[in-house]
Amino acid sequence: MSEAVSLWPLLGVLMVVLGFALRLNPALVVVVSGVATGLIAGMSPTQVLALLGSAFVKNRYLALLILTLPVVSLLEQHGLREQARHLILRLRGATAGRLMLAYLAVRQLLSAIGLHSLGGHPQTVRPLLAPMTEAAAEAQHPGLSDSDRERLRALAASTDNVGLFFGEDIFIAFGGVLLMQSFLADNGIHIEPLQIAVWGIPTAICAFAIHGTRLLAEDRRLQSRQRLGDDA
């Protein structure tokens, strides 16, 4: 290389990787790595603190998401979760694949409007989606094997993840969208969050199409496996 670029700042990146791998508290890992990176780059301790402080003040709008908590908490105390549960239970009677497909659509849409906390593995997958999927499969294909059950449960969990990840990025006040906006602003590119959020939509549609196709294929797999079993 013609120009000498210092690779020392990469030690800070390495610290983040190590800290996360050792499962230390992520908030602590991030701040300590930031301090270390600044010191390695030759800043004085006061300069590093000042940089941390000014960056934090500039980026603190990323924590404004807490303003939704009084609304969600109040609605939850008056049955919001139970109503969501009620709506999911009305999906009963569908096939395993279609049930998960409907859940995927609802999960993506709710996450896209900021209601990502309504779903989740402890909240909806374990008590609702997984047992309902198993029950639907059992009703249509009696005598499910243990590996089939295991596969369906894992698929239910993956459906929740896909629905969350590829829905929340469309919500304009979501931390990820604002993180991207603040990163660009830091580098002199000023864009409204809405402009970033809308570009999450093409991937969200692809995610629904790809994962949805797999869910429907699962119905066919169960069907053909049963036919094989009948022949044997």
Place this chain on the structure above:
Amino acid sequence: MIGIQSIYTLAGIYLLWIAWCSLRDARHPRRLGTATFWALLGIAMLIGQWLPDAVMGGGVLALALLAGSGQVRAGSHVAESVDTLQQQRQRHGNRLFLPALIIPLVTVLVALGGNQLRIADVALFDSVLTTQIGFGLACGLAFLAAVGLTRRHPVDALTRSRNLLDAVSWATLLPVLLATLGSVFAAAGVGDAVAALVRPWVDADSRLAVVLAYTLGMAGFTIIMGNAFAAFPVMSLGIALPMLVQGQAANPAIVVAIGMLSGYCGTLLTPMAANFNLVPAALLELRDPYAVIRAQWPTALPLLAANIALMYWLA
């Protein structure tokens, strides 16, 4: 004119109130640490921009130390009985979703049309961080709607929301801290270092090569870190900004949005993202701890390919 400071003031007062409630919670396992944490964050919201930068930096360090030493814990909370919740659900039904819907609707309206709203030639909303101002306003309106629907006392409702704040705990800070780390990385030259490492391997004139380097880099680095937010500033400083936005004149909004979502494909593939991939396997009593990842890779890989194609053609 409504500026972002009024929204920060709202958030600051709310956090200080929560800190006060934590302090008065006699059965709280970490009363002082938790109250200090919320109070510090509340002060940063209320008057952060008037404090000297180094003092504020000390506050950030204190927040991280409190979180890292397990001083931020959930207090004691009373939960509604299952019967009450079912009665309430039957009474309100789908109307419960309406206040929640106000939040995205009002935010989008202000974000799109807020610049045009004027009262006697004075803009109603500040043009800086208009979306966040709209979001704060939307949360306020949604709260009033929820109070109207449920006929609860607003102060009581705020106090009771401490259960959710305790549940998200220090994680509320993580996006702010990662953005802060991004600023420090940028100032320290991490972007240049990553670019110097990557450049010999990537043909900077080939759009496809650069798109591949960024999307696969985001996915790969997320697999290592378990967190796309943490991978984002490193990969974007090193590859996206110099090679795509500057080198290829690509649209920055599209590049970063699809880059982040490529990182999410990595999240689907990694045991490092334990909350999403390992915890549910345990929760669902699966024999194979990696069963959820096995169920996810056939979605994650085609989706990553879709992201590569989308970025190549759209950006």
